[in-house]
Amino acid sequence: MSRTQPIASILIAGGGVAGSLAAAAMRRSWGADVAVTVVSPGRRAEPGAVALSLPPLRALHDRLRIDEDHLVASIGASFSLGGHYEGWRDGELFFPFGETGRRIGNVALHQQWKKAWGRGLWRERFAAFSLATQAALADKFARPPRDGANFAPSLAYGLHLPALAYANYLRMLAGRDGAVFVTGTVAAIERRAEDPRLIEAVRLEDGSRLSADLFVDCTGSARVLAGGRDWQASPFAADRQIGFALRREGPLSPYARFTRFAGGWESRAPVAGGVGVRLVFDSKEADPAPRLDAFRGRIVGDPVEAPLDQGALARPWEGNCIALGAASCCIEPLSGLPLLLVQGGISRLMALFPSRDFAGGEAEEFNRLMAADRASAADLPAFLHGAHQRPALAHKVALFAARGNVAGYDDELLEDYHWINLLLAAGVEPESHDLFADLLGDEETLAQLGAQKEAAAKGAAAMPTLDDFLASIRAGRG
Amino acid sequence: MSQSPIRSVAIVGGGTAGWMAAVALSHLLPKNAARIRLIESEEIGIVGVGEATVPHIRNFNATVGIDERDFMRETLATIKLGIEFRNWNKIGDGYFHPFGYFGRPIGGLAFHQCWRRLREGGDQTDIGAYSVGVTAARKRKFAPPVSDPESALSSYSYAFQFDANLYAPYLRRLAEGRGVLRTEGKVVSVELGGEDGNIQSVTLADGQRVEADFFIDCTGFASLLLGKALKTGYEDWSRWLICDRAVAVPSVLEGDPFPFTRVIARGHGWQWQIPLQHRMGNGHVYSSQFLGAEQAANVLLDNLPGKQLAEPRQFRFTAGRRAQSWAKNCIGVGLAGGFLEPLESTSIYLIQIAVTHFVELFPTHARDSINRAEFNRRMEIEYERIRDFLILHYKATSRADSEFWRYCQAMEVPDSLAYKMEQFTKRGYVVPYREGMFYPPSWIAVCLGQGLIPERYDPQIDRLDGKKLTETASALRGLIDRAVDSLPSHADFLASLAAPAA
Numbered sequence: 018m019s020r021t022q023p024i025a026s027i028l029i030a031g032g033g034v035a036g037s038l039a040a041a042a043m044r045r046s047w048g049a050d051v052a053v054t055v056v057s058p059g060r061r062a063e064p065g066a067v068a069l070s071l072p073p074l075r076a077l078h079d080r081l082r083i084d085e086d087h088l089v090a091s092i093g094a095s096f097s098l099g100g101h102y103e104g105w106r107d108g109e110l111f112f113p114f115g116e117t118g119r120r121i122g123n124v125a126l127h128q129q130w131k132k133a134w135g136r137g138l139w140r141e142r143f144a145a146f147s148l149a150t151q152a153a154l155a156d157k158f159a160r161p162p163r164d165g166a167n168f169a170p171s172l173a174y175g176l177h178l179p180a181l182a183y184a185n186y187l188r189m190l191a192g193r194d195g196a197v198f199v200t201g202t203v204a205a206i207e208r209r210a211e212d213p214r215l216i217e218a219v220r221l222e223d224g225s226r227l228s229a230d231l232f233v234d235c236t237g238s239a240r241v242l243a244g245g246r247d248w249q250a251s252p253f254a255a256d257r258q259i260g261f262a263l264r265r266e267g268p269l270s271p272y273a274r275f276t277r278f279a280g281g282w283e284s285r286a287p288v289a290g291g292v293g294v295r296l297v298f299d300s301k302e303a304d305p306a307p308r309l310d311a312f313r314g315r316i317v318g319d320p321v322e323a324p325l326d327q328g329a330l331a332r333p334w335e336g337n338c339i340a341l342g343a344a345s346c347c348i349e350p351l352s353g354l355p356l357l358l359v360q361g362g363i364s365r366l367m368a369l370f371p372s373r374d375f376a377g378g379e380a381e382e383f384n385r386l387m388a389a390d391r392a393s394a395a396d397l398p399a400f401l402h403g404a405h406q407r408p409a410l411a412h413k414v415a416l417f418a419a420r421g422n423v424a425g426y427d428d429e430l431l432e433d434y435h436w437i438n439l440l441l442a443a444g445v446e447p448e449s450h451d452l453f454a455d456l457l458g459d460e461e462t463l464a465q466l467g468a469q470k471e472a473a474a475k476g477a478a479a480m481p482t483l484d485d486f487l488a489s490i491r492a493g494r495g
Numbered sequence: 496m497s498q499s500p501i502r503s504v505a506i507v508g509g510g511t512a513g514w515m516a517a518v519a520l521s522h523l524l525p526k527n528a529a530r531i532r533l534i535e536s537e538e539i540g541i542v543g544v545g546e547a548t549v550p551h552i553r554n555f556n557a558t559v560g561i562d563e564r565d566f567m568r569e570t571l572a573t574i575k576l577g578i579e580f581r582n583w584n585k586i587g588d589g590y591f592h593p594f595g596y597f598g599r600p601i602g603g604l605a606f607h608q609c610w611r612r613l614r615e616g617g618d619q620t621d622i623g624a625y626s627v628g629v630t631a632a633r634k635r636k637f638a639p640p641v642s643d644p645e646s647a648l649s650s651y652s653y654a655f656q657f658d659a660n661l662y663a664p665y666l667r668r669l670a671e672g673r674g675v676l677r678t679e680g681k682v683v684s685v686e687l688g689g690e691d692g693n694i695q696s697v698t699l700a701d702g703q704r705v706e707a708d709f710f711i712d713c714t715g716f717a718s719l720l721l722g723k724a725l726k727t728g729y730e731d732w733s734r735w736l737i738c739d740r741a742v743a744v745p746s747v748l749e750g751d752p753f754p755f756t757r758v759i760a761r762g763h764g765w766q767w768q769i770p771l772q773h774r775m776g777n778g779h780v781y782s783s784q785f786l787g788a789e790q791a792a793n794v795l796l797d798n799l800p801g802k803q804l805a806e807p808r809q810f811r812f813t814a815g816r817r818a819q820s821w822a823k824n825c826i827g828v829g830l831a832g833g834f835l836e837p838l839e840s841t842s843i844y845l846i847q848i849a850v851t852h853f854v855e856l857f858p859t860h861a862r863d864s865i866n867r868a869e870f871n872r873r874m875e876i877e878y879e880r881i882r883d884f885l886i887l888h889y890k891a892t893s894r895a896d897s898e899f900w901r902y903c904q905a906m907e908v909p910d911s912l913a914y915k916m917e918q919f920t921k922r923g924y925v926v927p928y929r930e931g932m933f934y935p936p937s938w939i940a941v942c943l944g945q946g947l948i949p950e951r952y953d954p955q956i957d958r959l960d961g962k963k964l965t966e967t968a969s970a971l972r973g974l975i976d977r978a979v980d981s982l983p984s985h986a987d988f989l990a991s992l993a994a995p996a997a
Contacts, residue, residue, distance in 0.1 A: 023954050050958065123558075369924070372954050377922040412872075415865045422855060424869055427928040449859045455525035 021372035024051060024230045028219065030203055030242050031235030032057025034068050034180055035342030035359045037187035038077075039233055042363050044194035045081050053196040054227060055188075056203060056219070064318040065262030066180035067286040067293030069097065069273055071353035072114050072173035077360055081190065086490045092182035093289035096160075096271050096483060097175040098153040100352050104277030105401045110442040111272070112352070113149035115173030116434040118469045121462065124454045126469065127437050129462050131421050131450040138463060143441040145470045148172055151477035158271040159480040175353050177273065177286045179293070201225070203241045214336035215375075216242065230373050233366075234340040238326045238347060243333070243340040251327035252405045253398060254299040255281055255349055261320035263292040263312060269483045275351060279303060284350065289487060291317065297325060297349055325349070329391050334380040339366060346391050349398045357430060361390045389428030397431065400439070414445060421447035500860050501529050501708045507682055507697060507720060508713035509535030511546070511659050512829025512846045514666035515555070516711050519850040521673035522559040524857070533670070534697065534705060536681040539715075546662065547575055547756040547769050547840040548654040549932075550594050555847045561669070567992050569665045571772040572657035574754040574985055576632040578839070580944055582760040585893050590621075590944030591755070592839075593628030595651030596936050598971055602959050607939045609959070611923055611952040613968055616961065622943055624972050627651045627979060632755045636982040647978040654840070656756060656769045656776075678705065682714070685724035691862070693824040694720060709824050709858070712831040721817055721827035728818040735886045735908060736814035737899070738764050738836055742792050743778035743808050747801035751986040758838060760892075761794055762786075763899040765838065768800060772989060775801055780836050783811075785899045812836075814882075820874035821867045826853055833878055838888060841881045841932065848877055873930075880931035883912040884941070891916065891945035916947065923949030 027043055029036045032055050040055050047053075078085060088094065099113035118126040126146060133139035144150045149172055152158060161172040188198060201221035209215040218228035219242070234242035265287070273286040281298025294312065296305050309320060326347050333345035341362040348354055365386050369379040392407060399406045400414070413424045417440050423433040454462070481489070504520060506513050517533045524531075556566060566572065577593035584590075598606030610622050623629035628651035631637060641648045671677060680699030688695040696706040697720070712720035721727050733739060752770030759766045764781030779795040786794075792807045816833025820826055827833070828849045835841060852873050856866040889903040890912070908916075918924045919942045925935040983991075 021951050021954065023957060046955070047958070367955075370953070370955055372951065377951055378918050378924070379922075382918060382924065382926070412865075412868065416869050419859050419863065419865045420856065422866075422869065424872070425930055427930055429929075452524055452528065452854055452857050455528070456523070 021374060021377075024371065024373055026052040026054070026229040027231045027233060028227055028229035029053065029055045029233040029235055030057070030219070031055075031237065031342075031344070032184065032188065032198065033235060033237065033342070034178075034184045034187070034356070035237075035344075036233070036235035037184045037191060038359060039235060039341055039363050039366075040191040040196040041081050041187045041194065042077070042367065044191050044196045046367055049195065052229075053191070054199060054229065055191070055196060056199045056201050056221065056227065058202045059200060063180060063260060064321060065260050065291075065293040065295070067288055068178040068180045068183055068356050069284075069286055069350070069353040070175040070178060070356050072175055074176065074353075074356065074360060075174075077364070083190065086493075088183075088186060089176070089487070090491045092179055092186050094179065094183070095177045095269060095288045095487065096158050097177055097273060097286075098149040098158065098172070098271045101153075101272050101274045102276075102401065103274065104282070105275070106403060106443045110439075110444075111144065111150050111154065112435075112439050112442055113144075113147045113153065114175055114435075115149055116432075117143065117149075117438055118146035118473070121465045122457055124451060124457070125421075125437070127441060128421055128451040128454040129457065130466060131447050132454045133459065133462055133466055135450060136459065138459060139466055141470065146466075146473050147438070148473045148476045149174075151473050152480050153270070153272045155477055156268045156270050156482055156484075157477055157480040158483040158486045160486075174271075177288045177293070179288050179290070199227070203236075206242065212336075216336065216338055230337065231371070232338040234338060234344045235342050237343040238324065240330075240340065240344045242338050243330060243335070243344055246335070247331040249328050249331055251329070251348070251395070253327050253349060253395075253402070254302070255297045255327065256325055257298055257300045257305075257322060258325045258350075259296040259305055259309070259320050259322045261294050261309075261312070262317045263294055263315045264317055265291045266315070269487065271483045273352075278308060281305070283308060295350065331388075332380070332384045333362070333387050334383045336380075337371075337375055339383070341366075345387065346394075348391070348394055351398050351401065354394045354397060354430075358390060358394055361430070362387060386428065390430055393426075393428060393430040397439075400443075414440065418445055418447060420449050420451055422451065500858055500863075503530040503532070503707040504709045504711060505697065505705055505707035506531065506533040506711040506713055508539075508715060508829075508831070509533060509663060509667070510713060510715065510829070511663055511666075511843060512715075512831070513711075513713035514663045514670060515843070515846050516713060516828050516850050517670035517675045518559050518666045518673070519555070519847075519854065521670050521675045523854045529708070530676070531670075531674070532676045532678060532705065532707065534678045534680055534682065534699065536700075537679065538681060546659040546843055547578075547656045547767075547837070548843050549840055550652040550654045551844050551847060552654055555851075558851075559669070564992050566665070567655065567657075567989075570655075570657035570661045572655040573752045573770055573772060573989065574637045575654045575656050575756055575840075576628045576637065576651065576754050577756075579632065579755050579757045580760070580888075581757065582894075583758075583765075583888060583892060584944065584946040586896065590940070591623045591626070591629040591632060592937060592940040592944065593623070593626045593632065593651060594653060595626060595628040597622050597939060598625040598968075599650070601964065601967055604953065604956055604959070605923075607943070608923055608953040608956050609964060609968065611949055612956045612959075612961075613964065614948075615952070616965075618965070618968075620968075620972070622939075625968070625975065627975050628653075630975050630979045631982060632753070634979055635751065635753055635985050636979050637754050637985040637988045638982045647974055648982075653754075656771060658771055658773075678703070682719055685720055687724060691823065694724060710826075711853075712825055712827045713829055715830040716812060716834070718817065718827060718831040720825050721820075721822060721831055725822045725825060727822045727827075729813070730815045730818050731813055732815040732882055733813050735882070735906065736836060736889070737782045737784065737902065738780045739811060739813055740783045740786075740788065740791065741778050741780045741810045741812070741836075742788070742795055743776070743810070744795060744799070744806070745804040746775045746777055746799045747804060748773065748775050749801040751984075752989070754985040756840060759798070760894070761798075762897045764791070766795060766798060767837065774804060775799075778837075780838070782899055785897070816874075816878045819871050820849065821853075821870045826870070832874070835878070835881050835885060838885055839881065844932065845877060845881070849874060876931045879909075879911070880928075880933060883909060883915070884933050884937070886912055887916065887941055888945060891942065891947050893946055916942070920947050920949060922951050922953060924953075 205220040207217045280303025286293045329346040333340040342359045371379045581589040757768040763786040769776035894900040
């Protein structure tokens, strides 16, 4: 093996959440071995922009040694146990994060539940076992203990992160680890003479020139470095979004609301200082004016409208340039999908970190995995909209409707238990149950179901309200 | 009780597949859910020639309530820690494919990548020295692994090698004890009918007609129901797996049985040695394109590790699988559903996984097509994963000493495998997948053993201090050596089976 030259410098274009998170992760992993520079124009005001995360972000935060209490208290973030969906599929549903209850014997809880429900022996919905659902709907929250002895994994949680403050926090963190932040706008890209697929340097509007071995494009739909070379539009119709912030009213809820209206939907993500609202709609179908009117008097600042350019780059990694976040894939911001895709891209880039000759087959594998992530992420909006379902998703839903089994595929973003939670919450009830559930007698099943339901109810009752929990964090007792 | 559309299941064919299916269904299906009947003929022998397995067999045994020690006593079983490959990359070399991990991550980075860097620095230590399974196999040691993940003795797993001629009767006793009805007789015809063309019944040589709602075809290569009656096509994979014959013979066991399966590449195929408690199972898998039956038998007899105990038996087969594992109201289990050569001991695994998936996907109504589609999807993944892994052994070789090996070296392989080989060769990256057989350690063992040494390693490894890495690796080898030395010998472990469990 000829010794390969290591990557010595990375230039990240874009200083939003994706760029700052990437910078923090690179510096944390590589330390002084790799110089990280982030170029971004001045900060754009994005009123009410809240980044929603799913439970896996916690692992990345741990790797970055982020003290979650400090983060939450500093930026006014809040916690989330799931999402409340109204107007989708069967009307109203709560989709909790994390596994619901525990297996009984060797059999999934929902199979035992279905057995008892199908025989008329049990009259409560599956959500009765969900600690997350019970707690969320009562506006309660407590962090599961680290050792996972009691609640976990049934209480996996995500965060509602005010986007600008979160990006600034990550920036501070990356800066402390040695990343350099440059204010400027990329005006031109210089390519390598010997291989034009590779970027040599970028020139900023002020004339300065920044070269690097590896370039990361986190500039969102501008795709300043990656360009639109192989952009593939998504079949989903929503093409516009409007973001704004609301003054807070009433107690804080540990979940986001996604409410559908004709031609679009709106999300409301509560954070400590208010509520971030986003309207996502098809400009040919929907008139957002009445929706905005409904919030009149509570809106802080001016709503900002922007295009939602749904689609993806077929090859987010080309040469020495890697697109992350919306530059790579733009999807309806349901649940925590966009940030999950950013996180997936960062962890894949770390696992496939190249050498300077880019000859280790990394781009091909990265692009394959990101394509799988995108297809898998689109399953959630496809299921909720009941449109554009790929055959693999249609099969998954139909199989579940038969005997409650989950068809597993190789590369999936959502876990099997997410699908169990979601499908049951959406009213996709299996026709029958897994016969393995019959290895346990009905009486024993009922006793176990009763115990798990009680544990969920008691667990939720024992939790503080989310407001109290956040207050205790701010007081340093979280 | 939800009304099942399947009130009766007929298993056609005994042998390992038939009786495994019978035990599993009688144990896992709810009581009285379906009447289970097995039809077999004493005239038809079973193919079983001393079976080696993979660790999943232990889940099967546990699920159906089989006590491991009792099972080992009854089937004269030995322990299997993995497979020893000889002459596969080059004549004279060898490697182990253990059940278990190599080393442990250093600084959060994969161990085989660390190993690759050490090798770059001139350290020629075999990666097997970092595996408890390999080290124990080499030293002929065994005790069940411990559950404490901090202990080196938790990093391996094991399977069994047993006498298939004793396993089927053992399973039969269990199945009959659970109410499975055995019918003696040879199937002479299969009756289709109804508007959907389902199998209605099978007729036996004595004229008896056996009807059932569902049929499990365990008729071996004959595939009387799934293949012949339902005309389910066969996907022929013999362009990649060109061995199509085997010859088998038992021999006297010389010395203590070793705790692994040995497979030795020969000029036109390969030879297996599977030690049982009472004898050695031997066979030679070869390609009839290149070698005649008599020559093949001679290769085997010339290389027996002990005195020959019986006349050699010849088998013929075609690598591949039925295009659907489930058609109409019938699934094919075992050889009736497909054949992949026993190089990685996957035959019993495929039986087990088919039966388990079938119970999980038991039809909800008479025209259930969704569970069938899922069963076929799952079995396709299982077969194709194993297929690719087997082809790897032939494709990745430096051997060019015969037409056979030159063909293998030059053949085009499925894209799914070509991509995995390319990714491993470039930087030791193991393409991950969630479904189906063979975890990354297996890919690492066989790729490295077959001579696919990655051209480079993960550049993150250069963050580790070189001197420290050498020390850590050396300490790990020492730890593994000491841990293995503390184990009893495999022979002592086998002797302890006779005594009541401690």
